[in-house]
Amino acid sequence: MMAGLASAAAHHHTNSRRDLLHGNMEPQGERRDNIAKLEVINNGKTITEAEYDIDAAWQCIEYYAGLAPTLSGQHIQLPGGAFAYTRREPLGVCAGILAWNYPFMIAAWKCAPALACGNAVVFKPSPMTPVTGVILAEIFHEAGVPVGLVNVVQGGAETGSLLCHHPNVAKVSFTGSVPTGKKVMEMSAKTVKHVTLELGGKSPLLIFKDCELENAVRGALMANFLTQGQVCTNGTRVFVQREIMPQFLEEVVKRTKAIVVGDPLLTETRMGGLISKPQLDKVLGFVAQAKKEGARVLCGGEPLTPSDPKLKNGYFMSPCVLDNCRDDMTCVKEEIFGPVMSVLPFDTEEEVLQRANNTTFGLASGVFTRDISRAHRVAANLEAGTCYINTYSISPVEVPFGGYKMSGFGRENGQATVDYYSQLKTVIVEMGDVDSLF
Numbered sequence: 001m002m003a004g005l006a007s008a009a010a011h012h013h014t015n016s017r018r019d020l021l022h023g024n025m026e027p028q029g030e031r032r033d034n035i036a037k038l039e040v041i042n043n044g045k046t047i048t049e050a051e052y053d054i055d056a057a058w059q060c061i062e063y064y065a066g067l068a069p070t071l072s073g074q075h076i077q078l079p080g081g082a083f084a085y086t087r088r089e090p091l092g093v094c095a096g097i098l099a100w101n102y103p104f105m106i107a108a109w110k111c112a113p114a115l116a117c118g119n120a121v122v123f124k125p126s127p128m129t130p131v132t133g134v135i136l137a138e139i140f141h142e143a144g145v146p147v148g149l150v151n152v153v154q155g156g157a158e159t160g161s162l163l164c165h166h167p168n169v170a171k172v173s174f175t176g177s178v179p180t181g182k183k184v185m186e187m188s189a190k191t192v193k194h195v196t197l198e199l200g201g202k203s204p205l206l207i208f209k210d211c212e213l214e215n216a217v218r219g220a221l222m223a224n225f226l227t228q229g230q231v232c233t234n235g236t237r238v239f240v241q242r243e244i245m246p247q248f249l250e251e252v253v254k255r256t257k258a259i260v261v262g263d264p265l266l267t268e269t270r271m272g273g274l275i276s277k278p279q280l281d282k283v284l285g286f287v288a289q290a291k292k293e294g295a296r297v298l299c300g301g302e303p304l305t306p307s308d309p310k311l312k313n314g315y316f317m318s319p320c321v322l323d324n325c326r327d328d329m330t331c332v333k334e335e336i337f338g339p340v341m342s343v344l345p346f347d348t349e350e351e352v353l354q355r356a357n358n359t360t361f362g363l364a365s366g367v368f369t370r371d372i373s374r375a376h377r378v379a380a381n382l383e384a385g386t387c388y389i390n391t392y393s394i395s396p397v398e399v400p401f402g403g404y405k406m407s408g409f410g411r412e413n414g415q416a417t418v419d420y421y422s423q424l425k426t427v428i429v430e431m432g433d434v435d436s437l438f
């Protein structure tokens with residue numbers, strides 16, 4: 001199969017990539033609503049968030065469709081009239097191994113730049129969420145993408161491992177946990193594949209006393225409770241300057257308690273069910289461990305059964321705010337991947353920067369302050385691939401997304417991603433006689 005994909009990629013490269021991507025890719029109206037509903041059923045996130053994800057997916061495809069015709073090389077003049085130029089060429093077959101938290105959107109994040117750079121794609125959704133990735137592939141097909149250029153394989157670890165070992169796969173782009181990411185890198189090393197790893201995080205959110213408190217509270221909620229807290233960039237270590245801790249906690253707890261948890265297909269619902277029973281048990285286990293280590297549960301952290309009988313077998317829990325946290329606690333050190341916010345007091349900028357960076361992760365970070373100098377100084381000093389100033393959790397397609405440290409490497413979205421889905425060929429041209437020592 002991979003040889004066929006490689007030839008599809010070559011054919012695609014010599015045709016107009018922009019035309020392929022510009023074929024009617026935008027799912028509109030009823031279709032967009034249906035994909036969003038399927039995403040809810042697939043994943044458990046709310047319909048409001050799922051609609052956002054579907055829109056973000058086609059924005060990504062539109063963006064790379066626009067970028068495709070701008071890809072170009074460089075002309076370099078050499079002594080004596082000789083010159084060189086570079087060509088940006090595809091890698092070949094790019095494999096995507098996906099997580100379950102953003103099934104449709106992440107499939108688009110992996111396909112769009114790969115296709116724009118002239119590659120073929122084969123991606124594997126998580127076995128927890130196999131549905132909507134297939135729809136994306138169908139949309140590509142309907143839009144005129146040649147057979148063999150975008151492919152979906154279903155399966156779990158074994159299928160993922162086959163992709164990482166396959167000699168005709170040129171690149172693997174992986175989204176998921178750190179332990180699996182390490183395995184993907186190791187397996188891909190055997191055939192020296194290009195690798196992008198989008199892994200986990202334990203991101204810090206720094207809230208200074210001079211912040212606009214209302215926005216800081218909103219930011220902290222967005223940083224913790226989207227998609228039931230199952231978001232890799234989540235700012236789950238919320239450092240709050242001691243002087244404003246009481247007001248901050250009062251507001252955050254009041255609003256966390258007001259989050260409507262329940263049927264994710266209803267537009268008024270703000271939190272749906274977690275992905276699986278094991279995930280729910282794992283998250284509740286983190287809350288239990290936090291209590292044991294001295295954290296105080298200010299709200300939530302309990303399994304929840306919505307009143308609607310059809311939801312009785314769902315994996316719901318009440319969103320949780322933990323106070324009295326210390327940096328050495330398990331809930332502060334490990335990625336929980338559930339709706340659990342840990343709040344920590346701090347006194348000085350220097351101290352909080354040192355504590356914020358004291359982690360092996362480095363995916364995202366955030367700062368709320370009205371002091372513009374502080375904001376940029378803190379952003380420069382935080383060890384993370386993204387730093388939000390006075391906002392959190394947005395991932396516009398125009399902007400590179402990816403990690404530092406054990407949160408991974410390579411980038412998705414933005415122009416920078418072209419570097420990770422293409423390779424440069426240098427062509428050197430002599431205009432005169434060959435200089436020879438022999």
Ligand SMILES: NC(=O)C1=CN([C@@H]2O[C@H](COP(=O)(O)OP(=O)(O)OC[C@H]3O[C@@H](n4cnc5c(N)ncnc54)[C@H](O)[C@@H]3O)[C@@H](O)[C@H]2O)C=CC1
Binds near residue numbers: 178
């Ligand atoms: N930071 C993030 O974006 C994510 C973090 N997680 C964390 O990871 C934990 C485990 O969740 P999983 O879905 O099992 O994550 P995972 O990282 O094991 O799986 C992600 C993807 O990798 C595939 N995979 C698993 N083992 C593989 C292997 N040996 N070779 C190649 N592919 C393989 C899976 O089928 C899935 O498509 C969660 O509880 C959560 O804490 C999970 C998903 C996303």
Ligand SMILES: NCCCC(=O)O
Binds near residue numbers: 101106198395
């Ligand atoms: N805001 C996008 C996050 C994507 C991810 O969790 O993989």
